[in-house]
Amino acid sequence: MGKLFSPENKAAFTNPLNLDNPVVVQVLGICSALAVTSQLEPAIVMGLSVTVITAFANVIISLLRKTIPNRIRIIVQLVVVAALVTIVSEVLKAFAYDVSVQLSVYVGLIITNCILMGRLEAFAMQNGPWASFLDGIGNGLGYAIILVIVGFVRELLGSGSLLGIQIVPDALYDLGYMNNGMMTMPAMSLIICGCVIWAHRAINDKK
Amino acid sequence: MNTNSNTYTIIYASVMVIIVAFLLAFVSSSLKPIQDANVAIDKKSQILSSLNIRGLEKSEIEATYDKVIVCDPIIKADASVVNEGTGKDEAAFVLDSKDVNDENMPLYIANVDGATKYVIPVTGRGLWGGLWGYIALNEDCKTVFGAYMSHASETAGLGALLVENWFHDRFLGKKLFKGDDANVALTVVKAGSVKEADYEVDGITGATLTTNGVAAMVKDGLQKYIGFINTKTAAQQAACEAACTEAQNCENTEE
Numbered sequence: 001m002g003k004l005f006s007p008e009n010k011a012a013f014t015n016p017l018n019l020d021n022p023v024v025v026q027v028l029g030i031c032s033a034l035a036v037t038s039q040l041e042p043a044i045v046m047g048l049s050v051t052v053i054t055a056f057a058n059v060i061i062s063l064l065r066k067t068i069p070n071r072i073r074i075i076v077q078l079v080v081v082a083a084l085v086t087i088v089s090e091v092l093k094a095f096a097y098d099v100s101v102q103l104s105v106y107v108g109l110i111i112t113n114c115i116l117m118g119r120l121e122a123f124a125m126q127n128g129p130w131a132s133f134l135d136g137i138g139n140g141l142g143y144a145i146i147l148v149i150v151g152f153v154r155e156l157l158g159s160g161s162l163l164g165i166q167i168v169p170d171a172l173y174d175l176g177y178m179n180n181g182m183m184t185m186p187a188m189s190l191i192i193c194g195c196v197i198w199a200h201r202a203i204n205d206k207k
Numbered sequence: 208m209n210t211n212s213n214t215y216t217i218i219y220a221s222v223m224v225i226i227v228a229f230l231l232a233f234v235s236s237s238l239k240p241i242q243d244a245n246v247a248i249d250k251k252s253q254i255l256s257s258l259n260i261r262g263l264e265k266s267e268i269e270a271t272y273d274k275v276i277v278c279d280p281i282i283k284a285d286a287s288v289v290n291e292g293t294g295k296d297e298a299a300f301v302l303d304s305k306d307v308n309d310e311n312m313p314l315y316i317a318n319v320d321g322a323t324k325y326v327i328p329v330t331g332r333g334l335w336g337g338l339w340g341y342i343a344l345n346e347d348c349k350t351v352f353g354a355y356m357s358h359a360s361e362t363a364g365l366g367a368l369l370v371e372n373w374f375h376d377r378f379l380g381k382k383l384f385k386g387d388d389a390n391v392a393l394t395v396v397k398a399g400s401v402k403e404a405d406y407e408v409d410g411i412t413g414a415t416l417t418t419n420g421v422a423a424m425v426k427d428g429l430q431k432y433i434g435f436i437n438t439k440t441a442a443q444q445a446a447c448e449a450a451c452t453e454a455q456n457c458e459n460t461e462e
Binding site: 087 | 230
């Protein structure tokens with residue numbers, strides 16, 4: 001057990017959650033963060049899907065890393081990711097149809113999410129399966145946290161609800177409060193993302 | 208082993224592709240039935256939504272659809288029936304959109320609280336992609352009972368709002384015709400420019416192009432069914448006149 005949670009492995013998991021966050025520090029995967037965060041639910045599902053896919057793609061590539069011919073390694077990585085994404089997309093269509101309709105093309109676009117290829121190339125090709133698995137989970141969750149924060153703000157201010165349940169009381173609307181339509185537009189998620197990066201830098205610089 | 212030789216690379220790639228292909232084919236074929244069922248339930252909930260039956264749990268949709276929908280016939284443009292559709296989801300329901308033409312037009316006949324309603328599926332084009340919807344007409348086919356519509360890729364927050372219930376509710380009670388029974392007058396106009404509230408529906412603010420698409424979809428979609436609609440309006444007219452004469456006769460005898 002000691003080896004399973006060695007300092008290096010722990011770092012592989014915890015670094016991407018904060019100090020090496022894929023979205024706010026490495027600025028990867030921004031494109032999908034814009035698209036699926038107008039509500040909280042698709043943001044959560046997208047975050048979890050990316051986590052699962054990054055983790056398993058990392059494990060598979062890590063297991064294969066010594067057999068992969070160097071010249072076609074990117075293609076091999078792409079095939080593994082594409083296959084996993086297709087499976088996740090099919091499973092969503094079968095067991096969470098509404099969510100899959102909402103995510104529509106973005107599930108397919110997970111394939112092009114830079115976080116995936118980045119982790120495969122930078123981590124899984126050099127490390128063992130267990131460390132790669134932790135790294136995948138860590139990066140996926142790091143991505144998911146940002147998505148959830150942005151989705152939370154956008155749904156709360158944009159539609160006055162969370163997970164589809166109305167949060168802002170009717171009494172407030174009667175007083176003249178209005179939902180901020182801007183929040184439902186993709187541009188606002190960039191601005192919120194920027195605010196998150198600002199807060200993140202401000203906190204970490206002090207340390 | 209030399210993992211950089213050409214032979215190794217080619218064999219590696221081939222084996223990998225074959226394994227992945229089998230895996231994906233297996234997943235796809237084993238999940239297909241569940242996915243098809245989901246699509247069917249979604250379609251049923253859209254049809255029910257056009258009859259103002261909304262917010263059902265997934266488990267209730269099937270039963271409610273069975274209860275409310277009487278049949279789903281396929282008709283021709285001249286209102287003659289191609290397929291009776293007594294199975295409720297075996298004729299018009301499964302008619303592929305690319306097979307729809309003057310000889311094959313899907314229709315749903317529903318019974319809501321004892322009154323007959325006709326649900327007409329319509330399709331059109333919005334600003335960025337396809338639109339589709341269901342317009343439910345009252346028994347006389349002269350007024351709208353309810354509407355549902357959705358879209359493939361309209362602008363989020365603007366055109367995409369056409370999927371919201373408050374927009375569908377704007378269609379309630381609208382008249383199809385303006386005097387002339389041969390041309391559908393029901394339309395959607397630019398937001399805030401409704402002049403004839405009888406048959407003009409207010410559009411979505413900031414989404415004029417999508418609104419135009421909806422207007423064309425509703426108008427042209429209903430116009431295609433004009434043969435059917437007119438037989439119903441005529442039948443209703445006849446029934447009404449018969450009732451009137453009868454009433455008069457009664458009055459006469461009373462005198």
